[in-house]
Amino acid sequence: MAPVLEVSGLSTVFHTRRGLVRAVQDVSFSVNAGETLAIVGESGCGKTITALSLMRLIPMPPGEITSGSVKLDGQDLLKVDEATMRTLRGSKIAMIFQEPMTALNPLLTVGKQIAEMVMLHDKASSQVARKRAVEMLHHVRIPEPERRAREYPHQMSGGMRQRAMIAMALACRPKVLVADEPTTALDVTIQAQILDLIGDLQSEFGTAVVLITHDLGVVAETAQRVVVMYAGRKVEEAPVGEIFARPMHPYLRGLLNSIPHVNSARGVEVDEPVRLQEISGIVPALNDLPPGCAFSPRCSMSEERCTRERPPFELKADDHYAACWRA
Amino acid sequence: MLTYIIRRLLLMVVTLFGVSVVIFLLLRIVPGNIADILFDSAGLIDPAEKAKIVADLGLDLPLPQQYAQWIGGLFRGDLGFSYVSEKPVLDEIAPRIPITARLAALALFFSIVAGVPLGVISAVRQNSGLDYGLRVLSLSGLSMPSFWLGLLILMFCVHFFGTIPIYDRAPETFWAWFAMLAIPAAAVGFRSSALIMRLTRSSMLEVLGQDFVRTARSKGLSEANVTYNHALRNAVLPVITTIGIETAFLFGGLIVTETVFNIPGVARFLVEAIRWRDYPMVQNLVLFIAIIVVTVNLIVDLIYMVVDPRIRYSE
Numbered sequence: 276m277a278p279v280l281e282v283s284g285l286s287t288v289f290h291t292r293r294g295l296v297r298a299v300q301d302v303s304f305s306v307n308a309g310e311t312l313a314i315v316g317e318s319g320c321g322k323t324i325t326a327l328s329l330m331r332l333i334p335m336p337p338g339e340i341t342s343g344s345v346k347l348d349g350q351d352l353l354k355v356d357e358a359t360m361r362t363l364r365g366s367k368i369a370m371i372f373q374e375p376m377t378a379l380n381p382l383l384t385v386g387k388q389i390a391e392m393v394m395l396h397d398k399a400s401s402q403v404a405r406k407r408a409v410e411m412l413h414h415v416r417i418p419e420p421e422r423r424a425r426e427y428p429h430q431m432s433g434g435m436r437q438r439a440m441i442a443m444a445l446a447c448r449p450k451v452l453v454a455d456e457p458t459t460a461l462d463v464t465i466q467a468q469i470l471d472l473i474g475d476l477q478s479e480f481g482t483a484v485v486l487i488t489h490d491l492g493v494v495a496e497t498a499q500r501v502v503v504m505y506a507g508r509k510v511e512e513a514p515v516g517e518i519f520a521r522p523m524h525p526y527l528r529g530l531l532n533s534i535p536h537v538n539s540a541r542g543v544e545v546d547e548p549v550r551l552q553e554i555s556g557i558v559p560a561l562n563d564l565p566p567g568c569a570f571s572p573r574c575s576m577s578e579e580r581c582t583r584e585r586p587p588f589e590l591k592a593d594d595h596y597a598a599c600w601r602a
Numbered sequence: 603m604l605t606y607i608i609r610r611l612l613l614m615v616v617t618l619f620g621v622s623v624v625i626f627l628l629l630r631i632v633p634g635n636i637a638d639i640l641f642d643s644a645g646l647i648d649p650a651e652k653a654k655i656v657a658d659l660g661l662d663l664p665l666p667q668q669y670a671q672w673i674g675g676l677f678r679g680d681l682g683f684s685y686v687s688e689k690p691v692l693d694e695i696a697p698r699i700p701i702t703a704r705l706a707a708l709a710l711f712f713s714i715v716a717g718v719p720l721g722v723i724s725a726v727r728q729n730s731g732l733d734y735g736l737r738v739l740s741l742s743g744l745s746m747p748s749f750w751l752g753l754l755i756l757m758f759c760v761h762f763f764g765t766i767p768i769y770d771r772a773p774e775t776f777w778a779w780f781a782m783l784a785i786p787a788a789a790v791g792f793r794s795s796a797l798i799m800r801l802t803r804s805s806m807l808e809v810l811g812q813d814f815v816r817t818a819r820s821k822g823l824s825e826a827n828v829t830y831n832h833a834l835r836n837a838v839l840p841v842i843t844t845i846g847i848e849t850a851f852l853f854g855g856l857i858v859t860e861t862v863f864n865i866p867g868v869a870r871f872l873v874e875a876i877r878w879r880d881y882p883m884v885q886n887l888v889l890f891i892a893i894i895v896v897t898v899n900l901i902v903d904l905i906y907m908v909v910d911p912r913i914r915y916s917e
Contacts, residue, residue, distance in 0.1 A: 332816060332819055364821065365822035377813040380814040380818065382836055382910060429912050443817075443821070
């Protein structure tokens with residue numbers, strides 16, 4: 276099966292006063308229909324910029340996508356003109372955002388904001404679009420969708436708004452859904468519901484999902500394939516089971532070690548309280564990257580070569596890629 | 603919504619009562635009354651005559667009684683007589699109000715029609731040459747006193763066209779009114795439009811950076827749709843407030859412009875009345891302007907409620 280979305284060699288930079296910020300460098304991945312690919316990394320590693328680059332929503336200037344291709348059903352989104360891109364945004368590739376509280380327009384009813392898009396892409400009349408909006412709200416399990424469609428975002432809870440966002444994003448049955456930390460701003464019970472919802476709708480519509488997250492728990496539950504990013508580059512990629520069973524890159528291992536375990540967190544049933552392992556140091560500034568491996572200053576396994584030469588992103592085991600000299 | 607309006611109307615009455623007391627007292631605190639002025643400047647020298655004027659006008663009565671007379675008259679629709687012209691105040695004010703109202707309305711129209719779109723353009727094309735040009739223009743609009751600009755325009759017109767429409771009698775047609783008031787309105791409106799432009803620009807810039815604008819773009823909406831339907835609707839809220847304040851300002855702040863362009867409006871008349879300590883005239887005019895201001899504020903708040911559901915539903 277040919278992948279729905281094929282990203283290769285994507286690089287996005289920002290021209291700022293403090294110099295060139297390389298936010299995303301040479302990132303490639305592909306997603307099949309109905310599958311979920313998770314992009315994992317900490318804040319500032321280029322996850323969100325990758326997502327926005329797929330949608331071509333990077334503010335230009337100062338941003339610029341310098342190279343690469345984003346093929347959606349074989350069509351390169353980085354090559355089409357802006358007008359064509361607009362017809363694809365929302366209809367073929369849609370996005371949901373991290374912050375449901377601010378991602379909806381406060382002055383328009385939720386129904387209108389969904390219907391607006393249906394009218395645009397499906398050339399539907401306002402009645403039809405309206406009906407579709409209510410249907411979609413019903414689909415994302417919002418009770419009383421008729422009434423909710425007439426409500427404004429401020430009348431809804433965060434979880435409800437994120438459902439409305441999902442309803443909006445899926446209203447035109449896009450092939451690819453880019454979900455940028457869709458659950459980060461929600462509390463844990465709502466998080467699980469939203470993830471379930473995305474999963475259900477995904478299998479129903481056959482949508483390919485690119486899930487951006489920093490939450491490895493979310494990754495374990497939802498993704499089939501995982502890309503780990505650090506300082507704008509891919510550092511590891513593998514199927515989800517592989518990633519958790521045999522993490523290769525010291526950064527990923529560090530991330531996995533820094534997840535608190537229930538027992539150690541509560542301090543029960545443990546002979547000796549285990550200190551939570553953190554990754555020391557901070558992410559390097561993207562306008563001032565070290566010449567070698569970007570993780571080397573924080574890496575406990577780092578050797579002389581790591582600071583000098585950047586490790587290639589290569590196959591290390593069956594379908595398991597990483598960029599590390601020591602892995 | 604209805605209870606809100608009723609509550610606001612009651613508040614308006616309280617505000618106007620406060621304004622009436624303040625203007626009444628302020629006028630009496632200012633040294634001299636009409637009798638003193640006549641006595642000093644007009645050459646009346648008989649103290650008995652002065653005392654008679656004071657008594658005739660009721661200026662020797664205790665202040666509460668004078669105040670009660672004024673307000674009592676207001677409720678009966680009697681605004682009293684001008685001390686100077688000795689005509690009913692209503693007859694003196696009434697013909698002047700439409701003149702100032704037209705001038706203010708036209709100035710406001712100019713400032714909105716120029717200020718809002720230019721502000722949007724400036725924001726959308728942030729840091730372009732056009733943006734810089736507009737920002738310089740608006741800054742000069744804010745820094746240039748309108749009377750000076752008015753004088754410049756006057757001199758410019760007279761120099762190049764040899765003439766300028768000057769108010770000598772009331773124009774009859776709408777277009778005659780327009781031609782008469784366009785230049786002074788543009789001179790005053792320039793400042794307001796500069797203010798509105800700068801505010802629209804900064805407000806737009808703020809809104810354009812918000813998440814829901816990105817959402818709107820991610821839906822595939824056109825840039826024009828995003829800018830006008832999504833961003834501008836949100837950005838216009840603070841602008842509406844300013845438009846309200848400017849309306850109030852324009853109504854009372856046209857003194858210099860009316861003088862420069864020789865327009866017989868309310869503002870110039872008010873200054874004249876103050877000079878003569880023409881109490882009934884000043885009191886009623888100021889109260890009238892106060893009514894305009896509070897009414898405009900109420901309208902602004904109601905528009906707010908119409909535009910912004912968050913305010914509508916919290917009431």
